[in-house]
Amino acid sequence: MDITLVGAGRLATNLGGALQEVGHRVVQVWSRTETSAMALANRLGCLWTTDIERILPADIVVLSIKDDALAPMARSLQQALDKTAPLVVHTAGSVAMDILPMARRGVFYPMQTFSKQRLASFDEIPLFVEAATEDDTRLLELLANSISRRVYRLSSEERKYLHLAAVFACNFSNHCYALSADILQAHGIPFEVMLPLIDQTAQKVHDLSPLEAQTGPAVRYDRLVIDSQERLLDGLPKEIYRTMSQSIHQSGKAL
Amino acid sequence: MDITLVGAGRLATNLGGALQEVGHRVVQVWSRTETSAMALANRLGCLWTTDIERILPADIVVLSIKDDALAPMARSLQQALDKTAPLVVHTAGSVAMDILPMARRGVFYPMQTFSKQRLASFDEIPLFVEAATEDDTRLLELLANSISRRVYRLSSEERKYLHLAAVFACNFSNHCYALSADILQAHGIPFEVMLPLIDQTAQKVHDLSPLEAQTGPAVRYDRLVIDSQERLLDGLPKEIYRTMSQSIHQSGKAL
Numbered sequence: 001m002d003i004t005l006v007g008a009g010r011l012a013t014n015l016g017g018a019l020q021e022v023g024h025r026v027v028q029v030w031s032r033t034e035t036s037a038m039a040l041a042n043r044l045g046c047l048w049t050t051d052i053e054r055i056l057p058a059d060i061v062v063l064s065i066k067d068d069a070l071a072p073m074a075r076s077l078q079q080a081l082d083k084t085a086p087l088v089v090h091t092a093g094s095v096a097m098d099i100l101p102m103a104r105r106g107v108f109y110p111m112q113t114f115s116k117q118r119l120a121s122f123d124e125i126p127l128f129v130e131a132a133t134e135d136d137t138r139l140l141e142l143l144a145n146s147i148s149r150r151v152y153r154l155s156s157e158e159r160k161y162l163h164l165a166a167v168f169a170c171n172f173s174n175h176c177y178a179l180s181a182d183i184l185q186a187h188g189i190p191f192e193v194m195l196p197l198i199d200q201t202a203q204k205v206h207d208l209s210p211l212e213a214q215t216g217p218a219v220r221y222d223r224l225v226i227d228s229q230e231r232l233l234d235g236l237p238k239e240i241y242r243t244m245s246q247s248i249h250q251s252g253k254a255l
Numbered sequence: 256m257d258i259t260l261v262g263a264g265r266l267a268t269n270l271g272g273a274l275q276e277v278g279h280r281v282v283q284v285w286s287r288t289e290t291s292a293m294a295l296a297n298r299l300g301c302l303w304t305t306d307i308e309r310i311l312p313a314d315i316v317v318l319s320i321k322d323d324a325l326a327p328m329a330r331s332l333q334q335a336l337d338k339t340a341p342l343v344v345h346t347a348g349s350v351a352m353d354i355l356p357m358a359r360r361g362v363f364y365p366m367q368t369f370s371k372q373r374l375a376s377f378d379e380i381p382l383f384v385e386a387a388t389e390d391d392t393r394l395l396e397l398l399a400n401s402i403s404r405r406v407y408r409l410s411s412e413e414r415k416y417l418h419l420a421a422v423f424a425c426n427f428s429n430h431c432y433a434l435s436a437d438i439l440q441a442h443g444i445p446f447e448v449m450l451p452l453i454d455q456t457a458q459k460v461h462d463l464s465p466l467e468a469q470t471g472p473a474v475r476y477d478r479l480v481i482d483s484q485e486r487l488l489d490g491l492p493k494e495i496y497r498t499m500s501q502s503i504h505q506s507g508k509a510l
Contacts, residue, residue, distance in 0.1 A: 067477050172431040178469065187417070218422075224323045240427075240499060243491060
Protein backbone atom coordinates (compact mmCIF):
# COMPACT_ATOMS: atom_id res chain seq x y z
CA MET A 1 0.00 0.00 0.00
CA ASP A 2 0.98 3.64 -0.40
CA ILE A 3 1.40 5.43 2.93
CA THR A 4 1.82 9.09 3.84
CA LEU A 5 3.41 9.73 7.22
CA VAL A 6 2.30 12.87 9.04
CA GLY A 7 4.92 13.28 11.77
CA ALA A 8 8.60 12.33 11.80
CA GLY A 9 9.20 11.37 15.43
CA ARG A 10 10.19 8.10 17.03
CA LEU A 11 7.04 6.20 16.13
CA ALA A 12 6.90 7.46 12.52
CA THR A 13 10.59 6.64 12.06
CA ASN A 14 10.17 3.08 13.31
CA LEU A 15 6.84 2.45 11.57
CA GLY A 16 8.03 3.89 8.24
CA GLY A 17 11.05 1.59 8.24
CA ALA A 18 8.98 -1.48 9.14
CA LEU A 19 6.37 -0.78 6.42
CA GLN A 20 8.95 -0.33 3.68
CA GLU A 21 10.81 -3.44 4.78
CA VAL A 22 7.82 -5.63 3.91
CA GLY A 23 7.14 -3.90 0.58
CA HIS A 24 4.80 -0.99 1.29
CA ARG A 25 5.72 2.41 -0.10
CA VAL A 26 6.01 5.52 2.06
CA VAL A 27 5.29 8.25 -0.52
CA GLN A 28 5.79 11.32 1.65
CA VAL A 29 6.72 12.57 5.12
CA TRP A 30 5.25 15.71 6.65
CA SER A 31 6.77 17.39 9.68
CA ARG A 32 6.39 20.84 11.20
CA THR A 33 10.16 21.26 11.07
CA GLU A 34 12.13 20.96 7.86
CA THR A 35 15.09 19.12 9.41
CA SER A 36 12.89 16.37 10.89
CA ALA A 37 10.93 15.97 7.64
CA MET A 38 14.13 15.77 5.58
CA ALA A 39 15.87 13.39 7.98
CA LEU A 40 13.10 10.80 7.83
CA ALA A 41 12.44 11.30 4.09
CA ASN A 42 16.14 10.68 3.42
CA ARG A 43 16.04 7.55 5.53
CA LEU A 44 13.00 6.25 3.62
CA GLY A 45 13.91 7.66 0.17
CA CYS A 46 10.62 9.55 -0.28
CA LEU A 47 9.20 13.07 -0.69
CA TRP A 48 8.78 15.46 2.22
CA THR A 49 6.87 18.67 3.00
CA THR A 50 6.21 21.03 5.89
CA ASP A 51 3.05 22.37 4.23
CA ILE A 52 -0.20 20.73 5.29
CA GLU A 53 -1.83 21.87 2.02
CA ARG A 54 0.65 19.73 0.08
CA ILE A 55 0.16 16.47 1.95
CA LEU A 56 -0.40 13.65 -0.57
CA PRO A 57 -3.45 11.41 -0.05
CA ALA A 58 -2.00 7.84 -0.66
CA ASP A 59 -4.01 4.76 0.47
CA ILE A 60 -3.58 5.49 4.15
CA VAL A 61 -2.48 8.69 5.86
CA VAL A 62 -0.89 7.95 9.24
CA LEU A 63 -0.81 10.72 11.86
CA SER A 64 2.00 10.20 14.40
CA ILE A 65 2.16 13.54 16.16
CA LYS A 66 1.84 14.83 19.73
CA ASP A 67 -1.57 13.81 21.11
CA ASP A 68 -2.81 17.34 21.63
CA ALA A 69 -1.82 18.37 18.08
CA LEU A 70 -4.10 15.69 16.58
CA ALA A 71 -7.39 17.63 16.59
CA PRO A 72 -6.15 20.80 14.83
CA MET A 73 -4.05 18.77 12.38
CA ALA A 74 -7.02 16.56 11.51
CA ARG A 75 -9.19 19.61 10.75
CA SER A 76 -6.57 21.18 8.46
CA LEU A 77 -5.98 17.84 6.81
CA GLN A 78 -9.67 17.29 6.08
CA GLN A 79 -9.76 20.47 4.04
CA ALA A 80 -6.49 19.66 2.24
CA LEU A 81 -7.51 16.08 1.36
CA ASP A 82 -11.13 17.07 0.72
CA LYS A 83 -11.85 15.32 -2.61
CA THR A 84 -9.60 12.26 -2.37
CA ALA A 85 -10.86 10.91 0.96
CA PRO A 86 -8.10 8.41 1.88
CA LEU A 87 -8.29 6.46 5.13
CA VAL A 88 -6.78 8.67 7.84
CA VAL A 89 -5.55 6.99 11.05
CA HIS A 90 -3.73 8.12 14.16
CA THR A 91 -1.30 6.07 16.27
CA ALA A 92 -2.07 7.45 19.74
CA GLY A 93 -2.95 4.88 22.38
CA SER A 94 -4.77 7.33 24.59
CA VAL A 95 -6.84 9.26 22.02
CA ALA A 96 -10.31 8.23 20.78
CA MET A 97 -10.80 7.51 17.08
CA ASP A 98 -13.51 10.16 16.84
CA ILE A 99 -11.03 12.99 17.31
CA LEU A 100 -10.66 12.57 13.53
CA PRO A 101 -13.54 14.31 11.66
CA MET A 102 -13.17 12.26 8.44
CA ALA A 103 -15.79 9.68 7.44
CA ARG A 104 -12.90 7.26 6.71
CA ARG A 105 -11.05 7.33 10.05
CA GLY A 106 -9.24 4.82 12.17
CA VAL A 107 -6.57 4.03 14.73
CA PHE A 108 -3.38 2.03 14.23
CA TYR A 109 -1.70 1.73 17.64
CA PRO A 110 1.59 -0.16 17.98
CA MET A 111 2.05 -0.71 21.70
CA GLN A 112 5.78 -0.35 22.11
CA THR A 113 8.29 2.26 23.22
CA PHE A 114 10.46 3.50 20.37
CA SER A 115 13.72 5.35 19.93
CA LYS A 116 15.24 6.75 16.74
CA GLN A 117 18.66 5.27 17.61
CA ARG A 118 17.44 1.72 18.08
CA LEU A 119 14.91 0.60 15.43
CA ALA A 120 12.44 -1.97 16.73
CA SER A 121 11.40 -5.18 15.00
CA PHE A 122 7.59 -5.03 14.64
CA ASP A 123 7.16 -8.80 14.44
CA GLU A 124 6.23 -9.24 18.12
CA ILE A 125 4.79 -5.77 18.75
CA PRO A 126 1.06 -5.89 19.58
CA LEU A 127 -0.88 -3.72 17.07
CA PHE A 128 -4.36 -2.53 18.03
CA VAL A 129 -6.60 -1.42 15.16
CA GLU A 130 -9.99 0.27 14.92
CA ALA A 131 -11.87 1.97 12.05
CA ALA A 132 -15.30 3.54 11.46
CA THR A 133 -16.33 0.90 8.90
CA GLU A 134 -15.80 -2.85 8.62
CA ASP A 135 -14.04 -2.39 5.23
CA ASP A 136 -11.51 0.01 6.69
CA THR A 137 -11.00 -2.19 9.76
CA ARG A 138 -10.09 -5.02 7.38
CA LEU A 139 -7.74 -2.73 5.45
CA LEU A 140 -5.93 -1.85 8.70
CA GLU A 141 -5.80 -5.50 9.75
CA LEU A 142 -4.20 -6.29 6.38
CA LEU A 143 -1.57 -3.60 6.91
CA ALA A 144 -1.01 -4.64 10.53
CA ASN A 145 -0.71 -8.36 9.73
CA SER A 146 1.95 -7.56 7.13
CA ILE A 147 4.34 -6.35 9.85
CA SER A 148 3.24 -8.06 13.11
CA ARG A 149 2.00 -11.43 14.34
CA ARG A 150 0.02 -9.84 17.20
CA VAL A 151 -2.89 -7.86 15.75
CA TYR A 152 -5.99 -7.07 17.84
CA ARG A 153 -9.20 -5.12 17.20
CA LEU A 154 -9.85 -2.76 20.12
CA SER A 155 -12.42 0.01 20.65
CA SER A 156 -11.42 3.52 21.69
CA GLU A 157 -13.00 3.01 25.11
CA GLU A 158 -11.00 -0.15 25.86
CA ARG A 159 -7.82 1.32 24.36
CA LYS A 160 -7.92 4.14 26.92
CA TYR A 161 -7.31 1.60 29.67
CA LEU A 162 -4.78 -0.33 27.63
CA HIS A 163 -2.74 2.84 27.22
CA LEU A 164 -2.98 3.65 30.91
CA ALA A 165 -1.76 0.13 31.69
CA ALA A 166 1.14 0.68 29.28
CA VAL A 167 2.10 3.92 31.03
CA PHE A 168 2.48 1.95 34.27
CA ALA A 169 4.30 -1.03 32.72
CA CYS A 170 6.65 1.04 30.57
CA ASN A 171 7.03 4.73 31.46
CA PHE A 172 6.70 4.27 35.21
CA SER A 173 8.90 1.19 35.44
CA ASN A 174 11.50 3.04 33.35
CA HIS A 175 11.27 5.95 35.77
CA CYS A 176 11.97 3.51 38.60
CA TYR A 177 15.15 2.61 36.70
CA ALA A 178 15.96 6.33 36.36
CA LEU A 179 15.56 6.96 40.11
CA SER A 180 17.69 3.88 40.77
CA ALA A 181 20.38 5.27 38.44
CA ASP A 182 20.28 8.62 40.29
CA ILE A 183 20.89 6.93 43.65
CA LEU A 184 23.74 4.80 42.27
CA GLN A 185 25.38 7.75 40.54
CA ALA A 186 25.33 9.78 43.76
CA HIS A 187 27.37 6.98 45.37
CA GLY A 188 29.76 6.21 42.55
CA ILE A 189 28.27 2.79 41.72
CA PRO A 190 27.89 2.06 37.96
CA PHE A 191 24.28 1.58 36.77
CA GLU A 192 25.25 -1.60 34.91
CA VAL A 193 25.38 -3.60 38.20
CA MET A 194 21.58 -3.20 38.18
CA LEU A 195 20.99 -4.73 34.73
CA PRO A 196 20.80 -8.44 35.77
CA LEU A 197 18.17 -7.51 38.36
CA ILE A 198 16.20 -5.42 35.87
CA ASP A 199 16.27 -8.22 33.29
CA GLN A 200 15.23 -10.85 35.82
CA THR A 201 12.38 -8.68 37.09
CA ALA A 202 11.03 -8.35 33.54
CA GLN A 203 11.65 -12.04 32.79
CA LYS A 204 9.89 -13.28 35.92
CA VAL A 205 6.47 -11.93 34.89
CA HIS A 206 6.52 -14.18 31.81
CA ASP A 207 5.99 -17.10 34.23
CA LEU A 208 4.44 -15.59 37.36
CA SER A 209 1.88 -12.82 37.82
CA PRO A 210 3.54 -9.58 39.02
CA LEU A 211 1.68 -9.98 42.31
CA GLU A 212 3.20 -13.45 42.85
CA ALA A 213 6.62 -12.24 41.67
CA GLN A 214 6.89 -9.40 44.20
CA THR A 215 9.72 -9.45 46.77
CA GLY A 216 11.49 -6.85 48.92
CA PRO A 217 10.92 -4.90 52.14
CA ALA A 218 7.50 -3.50 51.15
CA VAL A 219 5.82 -6.85 50.52
CA ARG A 220 7.44 -8.31 53.68
CA TYR A 221 6.49 -4.99 55.30
CA ASP A 222 9.81 -4.72 57.13
CA ARG A 223 9.13 -1.42 58.94
CA LEU A 224 12.78 -1.11 60.00
CA VAL A 225 14.06 -1.19 56.42
CA ILE A 226 11.20 0.88 55.00
CA ASP A 227 11.66 3.67 57.53
CA SER A 228 15.43 3.80 57.20
CA GLN A 229 15.28 3.75 53.39
CA GLU A 230 12.72 6.55 53.38
CA ARG A 231 15.11 8.66 55.41
CA LEU A 232 17.79 8.32 52.70
CA LEU A 233 15.56 10.19 50.21
CA ASP A 234 13.90 13.53 49.84
CA GLY A 235 11.56 15.37 47.48
CA LEU A 236 9.47 13.40 44.97
CA PRO A 237 11.55 10.18 45.21
CA LYS A 238 10.64 10.09 48.95
CA GLU A 239 6.94 10.47 48.11
CA ILE A 240 7.22 7.77 45.45
CA TYR A 241 9.02 5.48 47.88
CA ARG A 242 6.29 5.92 50.49
CA THR A 243 3.30 5.55 48.16
CA MET A 244 4.80 2.59 46.32
CA SER A 245 5.59 0.77 49.57
CA GLN A 246 2.04 1.33 50.85
CA SER A 247 0.55 0.17 47.57
CA ILE A 248 2.76 -2.96 47.41
CA HIS A 249 1.78 -3.79 50.99
CA GLN A 250 -1.90 -3.30 50.17
CA SER A 251 -1.69 -5.49 47.05
CA GLY A 252 0.24 -8.15 48.97
CA LYS A 253 -2.49 -8.36 51.60
CA ALA A 254 -5.00 -9.26 48.87
CA LEU A 255 -2.87 -12.25 47.82
CA MET B 256 33.85 -25.20 51.67
CA ASP B 257 31.35 -26.44 54.27
CA ILE B 258 28.35 -24.14 54.64
CA THR B 259 25.54 -23.98 57.18
CA LEU B 260 22.40 -22.20 55.98
CA VAL B 261 20.39 -20.38 58.63
CA GLY B 262 17.07 -19.68 56.89
CA ALA B 263 15.22 -21.69 54.24
CA GLY B 264 13.51 -18.99 52.19
CA ARG B 265 13.91 -17.95 48.55
CA LEU B 266 17.47 -16.70 48.88
CA ALA B 267 18.73 -19.68 50.94
CA THR B 268 17.07 -22.10 48.50
CA ASN B 269 18.71 -20.50 45.47
CA LEU B 270 22.09 -19.95 47.12
CA GLY B 271 22.22 -23.47 48.56
CA GLY B 272 21.59 -24.98 45.13
CA ALA B 273 24.22 -22.79 43.46
CA LEU B 274 26.88 -23.56 46.07
CA GLN B 275 26.39 -27.32 45.88
CA GLU B 276 26.40 -27.22 42.09
CA VAL B 277 30.01 -26.00 42.05
CA GLY B 278 31.16 -28.48 44.71
CA HIS B 279 30.66 -26.81 48.09
CA ARG B 280 28.86 -28.77 50.75
CA VAL B 281 25.80 -27.50 52.59
CA VAL B 282 26.05 -29.39 55.85
CA GLN B 283 22.86 -28.23 57.55
CA VAL B 284 19.76 -26.05 57.18
CA TRP B 285 18.12 -24.29 60.10
CA SER B 286 14.63 -22.84 59.87
CA ARG B 287 12.16 -21.70 62.50
CA THR B 288 9.54 -24.01 60.95
CA GLU B 289 10.10 -27.73 60.57
CA THR B 290 8.45 -28.00 57.13
CA SER B 291 10.67 -25.27 55.61
CA ALA B 292 13.83 -26.74 57.12
CA MET B 293 12.96 -30.22 55.90
CA ALA B 294 11.96 -29.08 52.42
CA LEU B 295 15.28 -27.36 51.76
CA ALA B 296 17.35 -30.06 53.50
CA ASN B 297 15.69 -32.68 51.28
CA ARG B 298 16.46 -30.64 48.21
CA LEU B 299 20.11 -30.31 49.21
CA GLY B 300 20.51 -33.74 50.81
CA CYS B 301 21.76 -32.40 54.16
CA LEU B 302 20.88 -32.24 57.85
CA TRP B 303 18.31 -29.89 59.28
CA THR B 304 17.31 -28.44 62.64
CA THR B 305 14.88 -25.95 64.14
CA ASP B 306 16.99 -25.60 67.28
CA ILE B 307 19.47 -22.72 67.32
CA GLU B 308 21.55 -24.53 69.95
CA ARG B 309 22.18 -27.34 67.46
CA ILE B 310 23.38 -25.25 64.54
CA LEU B 311 26.65 -26.70 63.20
CA PRO B 312 29.63 -24.33 62.77
CA ALA B 313 31.01 -25.32 59.28
CA ASP B 314 33.47 -22.95 57.50
CA ILE B 315 30.87 -20.28 56.88
CA VAL B 316 27.46 -19.84 58.50
CA VAL B 317 25.12 -17.92 56.16
CA LEU B 318 22.15 -16.11 57.71
CA SER B 319 19.33 -15.60 55.19
CA ILE B 320 16.43 -14.60 57.37
CA LYS B 321 14.06 -11.62 57.65
CA ASP B 322 16.10 -8.44 58.18
CA ASP B 323 14.63 -7.65 61.57
CA ALA B 324 15.24 -11.19 62.81
CA LEU B 325 19.00 -10.85 62.20
CA ALA B 326 20.00 -9.14 65.44
CA PRO B 327 18.31 -11.56 67.89
CA MET B 328 19.40 -14.57 65.81
CA ALA B 329 23.01 -13.38 65.75
CA ARG B 330 23.03 -13.01 69.54
CA SER B 331 21.67 -16.53 70.10
CA LEU B 332 24.04 -17.90 67.51
CA GLN B 333 27.08 -16.33 69.11
CA GLN B 334 26.39 -18.22 72.33
CA ALA B 335 25.71 -21.48 70.47
CA LEU B 336 28.85 -21.27 68.31
CA ASP B 337 30.93 -19.82 71.13
CA LYS B 338 34.08 -21.96 70.92
CA THR B 339 34.28 -22.77 67.21
CA ALA B 340 34.14 -19.19 65.86
CA PRO B 341 33.31 -19.82 62.19
CA LEU B 342 32.84 -16.89 59.81
CA VAL B 343 29.20 -15.76 60.13
CA VAL B 344 27.70 -13.69 57.29
CA HIS B 345 24.29 -12.32 56.48
CA THR B 346 22.81 -11.81 52.99
CA ALA B 347 20.73 -8.68 53.58
CA GLY B 348 21.38 -5.77 51.23
CA SER B 349 20.05 -3.16 53.59
CA VAL B 350 21.58 -4.26 56.90
CA ALA B 351 25.03 -3.19 58.14
CA MET B 352 27.68 -5.85 58.78
CA ASP B 353 28.02 -4.72 62.40
CA ILE B 354 24.60 -6.03 63.33
CA LEU B 355 26.55 -9.28 63.79
CA PRO B 356 28.38 -9.31 67.18
CA MET B 357 30.96 -11.95 66.15
CA ALA B 358 34.62 -11.02 65.65
CA ARG B 359 34.53 -13.03 62.40
CA ARG B 360 31.57 -11.41 60.64
CA GLY B 361 30.73 -10.46 57.08
CA VAL B 362 28.13 -9.85 54.39
CA PHE B 363 27.48 -11.91 51.29
CA TYR B 364 24.81 -10.07 49.28
CA PRO B 365 23.62 -11.49 45.96
CA MET B 366 21.71 -8.66 44.27
CA GLN B 367 18.91 -10.51 42.55
CA THR B 368 15.24 -11.28 43.10
CA PHE B 369 14.62 -14.96 43.79
CA SER B 370 11.72 -17.36 43.75
CA LYS B 371 11.56 -20.96 44.95
CA GLN B 372 9.75 -22.04 41.78
CA ARG B 373 12.33 -20.66 39.37
CA LEU B 374 15.95 -21.28 40.45
CA ALA B 375 18.34 -18.57 39.27
CA SER B 376 21.72 -19.08 37.64
CA PHE B 377 24.26 -17.21 39.79
CA ASP B 378 26.77 -16.75 36.99
CA GLU B 379 25.70 -13.18 36.11
CA ILE B 380 24.34 -12.16 39.53
CA PRO B 381 26.39 -9.35 41.12
CA LEU B 382 27.68 -10.47 44.54
CA PHE B 383 28.75 -7.83 47.04
CA VAL B 384 31.03 -8.98 49.85
CA GLU B 385 32.37 -7.38 53.02
CA ALA B 386 34.10 -8.77 56.11
CA ALA B 387 35.71 -7.46 59.30
CA THR B 388 39.18 -8.68 58.35
CA GLU B 389 41.13 -8.88 55.10
CA ASP B 390 41.48 -12.69 55.48
CA ASP B 391 37.75 -13.18 55.77
CA THR B 392 37.08 -10.77 52.90
CA ARG B 393 39.33 -12.95 50.72
CA LEU B 394 37.52 -16.09 51.92
CA LEU B 395 34.20 -14.55 50.88
CA GLU B 396 35.64 -13.45 47.54
CA LEU B 397 36.78 -17.02 46.96
CA LEU B 398 33.31 -18.35 47.70
CA ALA B 399 31.66 -15.63 45.59
CA ASN B 400 34.00 -16.11 42.61
CA SER B 401 33.20 -19.81 42.59
CA ILE B 402 29.57 -19.10 41.64
CA SER B 403 29.54 -15.66 39.95
CA ARG B 404 31.62 -13.64 37.49
CA ARG B 405 30.54 -10.33 39.06
CA VAL B 406 32.00 -10.01 42.54
CA TYR B 407 32.48 -6.62 44.23
CA ARG B 408 33.74 -5.47 47.61
CA LEU B 409 31.31 -2.94 49.09
CA SER B 410 31.13 -1.31 52.53
CA SER B 411 27.96 -1.36 54.62
CA GLU B 412 27.49 2.39 54.09
CA GLU B 413 27.61 2.14 50.29
CA ARG B 414 25.52 -1.04 50.25
CA LYS B 415 22.67 0.83 51.95
CA TYR B 416 22.28 2.96 48.84
CA LEU B 417 22.82 0.04 46.50
CA HIS B 418 19.93 -1.77 48.17
CA LEU B 419 17.71 1.30 47.98
CA ALA B 420 18.52 1.58 44.26
CA ALA B 421 17.60 -2.10 43.86
CA VAL B 422 14.24 -1.54 45.55
CA PHE B 423 13.44 1.07 42.90
CA ALA B 424 14.77 -0.94 39.93
CA CYS B 425 13.20 -4.23 40.98
CA ASN B 426 10.39 -4.08 43.56
CA PHE B 427 8.94 -0.78 42.37
CA SER B 428 9.15 -1.55 38.65
CA ASN B 429 7.51 -4.92 39.39
CA HIS B 430 4.76 -3.10 41.25
CA CYS B 431 4.24 -0.96 38.15
CA TYR B 432 3.68 -4.23 36.26
CA ALA B 433 1.22 -5.32 38.98
CA LEU B 434 -0.80 -2.10 38.71
CA SER B 435 -0.76 -2.47 34.93
CA ALA B 436 -2.07 -6.04 35.29
CA ASP B 437 -4.88 -4.79 37.59
CA ILE B 438 -6.02 -2.23 35.00
CA LEU B 439 -5.93 -4.76 32.15
CA GLN B 440 -7.78 -7.39 34.17
CA ALA B 441 -10.56 -4.93 35.01
CA HIS B 442 -11.07 -4.49 31.24
CA GLY B 443 -10.75 -8.09 30.14
CA ILE B 444 -7.41 -7.60 28.34
CA PRO B 445 -4.82 -10.38 28.93
CA PHE B 446 -1.61 -9.26 30.71
CA GLU B 447 0.54 -11.02 28.09
CA VAL B 448 -0.09 -8.22 25.54
CA MET B 449 2.12 -6.12 27.83
CA LEU B 450 5.14 -8.46 27.79
CA PRO B 451 6.86 -7.15 24.61
CA LEU B 452 6.68 -3.62 26.03
CA ILE B 453 8.03 -4.74 29.41
CA ASP B 454 10.89 -6.62 27.75
CA GLN B 455 11.77 -3.72 25.48
CA THR B 456 11.70 -1.25 28.39
CA ALA B 457 14.21 -3.42 30.28
CA GLN B 458 16.29 -4.03 27.15
CA LYS B 459 16.54 -0.34 26.22
CA VAL B 460 18.48 0.61 29.35
CA HIS B 461 21.31 -1.70 28.29
CA ASP B 462 22.07 0.85 25.56
CA LEU B 463 20.60 4.15 26.76
CA SER B 464 20.42 5.72 30.21
CA PRO B 465 16.89 5.44 31.68
CA LEU B 466 16.63 9.23 31.43
CA GLU B 467 17.33 9.13 27.69
CA ALA B 468 15.07 6.11 27.23
CA GLN B 469 11.99 7.73 28.76
CA THR B 470 8.88 8.23 26.57
CA GLY B 471 5.14 8.73 27.21
CA PRO B 472 2.76 11.48 28.25
CA ALA B 473 4.65 12.49 31.42
CA VAL B 474 7.97 13.25 29.72
CA ARG B 475 6.15 15.06 26.86
CA TYR B 476 4.03 16.62 29.62
CA ASP B 477 0.81 16.18 27.63
CA ARG B 478 -1.54 17.75 30.22
CA LEU B 479 -4.61 16.48 28.32
CA VAL B 480 -3.55 12.85 28.53
CA ILE B 481 -2.17 13.12 32.07
CA ASP B 482 -5.37 14.67 33.44
CA SER B 483 -7.69 12.25 31.70
CA GLN B 484 -5.59 9.22 32.74
CA GLU B 485 -5.55 10.39 36.34
CA ARG B 486 -9.35 10.49 36.30
CA LEU B 487 -9.47 6.79 35.36
CA LEU B 488 -7.84 5.84 38.68
CA ASP B 489 -8.47 6.15 42.36
CA GLY B 490 -6.81 5.38 45.69
CA LEU B 491 -3.06 4.70 45.81
CA PRO B 492 -2.70 4.05 42.06
CA LYS B 493 -3.98 7.61 41.46
CA GLU B 494 -1.40 9.00 43.89
CA ILE B 495 1.33 6.92 42.26
CA TYR B 496 0.25 8.12 38.81
CA ARG B 497 0.42 11.76 39.90
CA THR B 498 3.74 11.58 41.76
CA MET B 499 5.40 9.51 39.05
CA SER B 500 4.26 11.90 36.31
CA GLN B 501 5.56 14.91 38.24
CA SER B 502 8.86 13.20 38.93
CA ILE B 503 9.31 12.11 35.29
CA HIS B 504 8.57 15.65 34.15
CA GLN B 505 11.08 17.04 36.66
CA SER B 506 13.79 14.58 35.60
CA GLY B 507 13.08 15.31 31.93
CA LYS B 508 13.61 19.04 32.46
CA ALA B 509 17.11 18.30 33.76
CA LEU B 510 18.01 16.53 30.52
